[in-house]
Amino acid sequence: MLEYISLKWRSKIRKYISVMAVLVAGFGLLADPGAAQENPVTAIDIALEPDATMIKHAEAANARLREAFPKGYALDATHRPHITMLQRFVQTAALDKVYAAVGVVLAAEKPAGWTLKAFKYDFAVSNETGVTVILIEPTDQLIRLQQKLIDAVAPFTVEKGTAAAFFATTEDPEISQPTIDYVARYVPASSGKKLVPHVTVGVAAPDYLKKLVAEPFDTFTFSSAGLSVYQLGNFGTARKKLQAWQLEQ
Secondary structure (H helix, E strand, O other), rough: OOHHHHHHHHHHHHHHHHHHHHHOOEEEEEEEOOHHOOOOOOEEEEEEEHHHHHHHHHHHHHHHHHHHOOOOOOOOOOOOOEEEEEEEEEEHHHHHHHHHHHHHHHHOOOOOOOOEEEEEEEEEEEEEEEEEEEEEEHHHHHHHHHHHHHHHHHHHOOOOHHHOOOOOOOOOEEEEEEHHHHHHHHHHHHOOOHHOOEEEEEEHHHHHHHHHHOOOOOEEEOOOEEEEEEEEOOOHHHHEEEEEEEOOO
16 A cells, blocks of 8 residues: 555655755845845745654654755754645735634644654755655645635735745845745645645755665654644745644544
8 A cells, every 4th residue: 555655646746846856956036034024925834733753753854864964954943844734925914814714724624633644755856965755645634624725815815925025034045936936836736636745854965865765664643733824934944933723632
């Protein structure tokens, strides 16, 4: 069954994380670090927060990747393990309405009760660096939740945004054009049956990742502990938490 799932999703997964790898190698555009809060458009990521089981696995994978590739990034408060459900440009002035709409969806769906299964490492390469993910089996529940979120925030969604819609700092002021383009086309490019649930765990050299992916993967199950709305940073990172909900089964 696992092999069947792996083959079935191979082309879709490769296409998705190839886009993510392009983001990592994307050409930077300067953004005003303070502009995202004042800008009329905000780039958001609505993401499920995994429970302690997934966090433990993600952190272990990240530590392993950084040992092999010290230039890689660490998982921390501004690079949190998460499962992206939706990325959109929304009206900054309507953020409170976005949060209210998401809250209504959560009240109906109750995703904390869902069992999710992690089944594989995978990666894609760009500019000699591999972006590494833990893949999660897609379910009808996840696809339904995503569609409800798309519908809920639709009244507040705008078609396009600029670098100023993202979170940036003086130390990390760049937002790449591929990052901006990716958010703009997230629906339909990564929605519905094209949804590839995953947790990104870091980067490393391709030769190392080929060995990692070839190793047997001990599948595990986990659940969602929360859902958050983040302001996106460069490369689609969940950089600034804007609103959060703790989930109860």
